[in-house]
Amino acid sequence: METSSREIIRCTRCRLQQYMTQTQRCRRCSGDLLPPPPPPEPTGPETVTASNLMASRLRLVRRCRHFSQPELAERAQVSQQFISVMERGRSRVTLETLERYARALNLPLHVLFAPAPQFERYLQKQGMV
Numbered sequence: 001m002e003t004s005s006r007e008i009i010r011c012t013r014c015r016l017q018q019y020m021t022q023t024q025r026c027r028r029c030s031g032d033l034l035p036p037p038p039p040p041e042p043t044g045p046e047t048v049t050a051s052n053l054m055a056s057r058l059r060l061v062r063r064c065r066h067f068s069q070p071e072l073a074e075r076a077q078v079s080q081q082f083i084s085v086m087e088r089g090r091s092r093v094t095l096e097t098l099e100r101y102a103r104a105l106n107l108p109l110h111v112l113f114a115p116a117p118q119f120e121r122y123l124q125k126q127g128m129v
């Protein structure tokens with residue numbers, strides 16, 4: 001007998017205490033016995049943060065240079081997972097890694113943080129747009 005299925009749990013709908021069922025539904029009301037998943041984190045309007053801005057620029061330059069994520073990962077000596085997280089603006093990156101990353105892209109670090117018009121001029125000069 002599975003011990004895990006003998007866990008006593010209270011139905012969130014009708015409050016009946018019971019052993020966990022195979023179907024994970026209440027014996028009485030067939031409501032879900034497992035607690036509902038936590039609500040998604042509240043998200044405000046998308047704000048342009050430094051990491052979002054950086055993420056979108058890094059992704060743009062990578063594509064312009066025709067590097068795939070694995071190719072860039074190898075050049076920058078980071079994991080591909082890291083690049084994917086980074087390009088979603090979800091990474092806390094050290095300056096050292098960022099520098100290596102930018103170098104792998106042949107992208108001067110200051111351009112990454114330059115005001116938008118300057119960044120776009122850079123792309124144009126590089127023939128990237």
Ligand SMILES: [Zn+2]
Pocket residue numbers: 011012013014015016026027028029030031
């Ligand atoms: Zn119930």
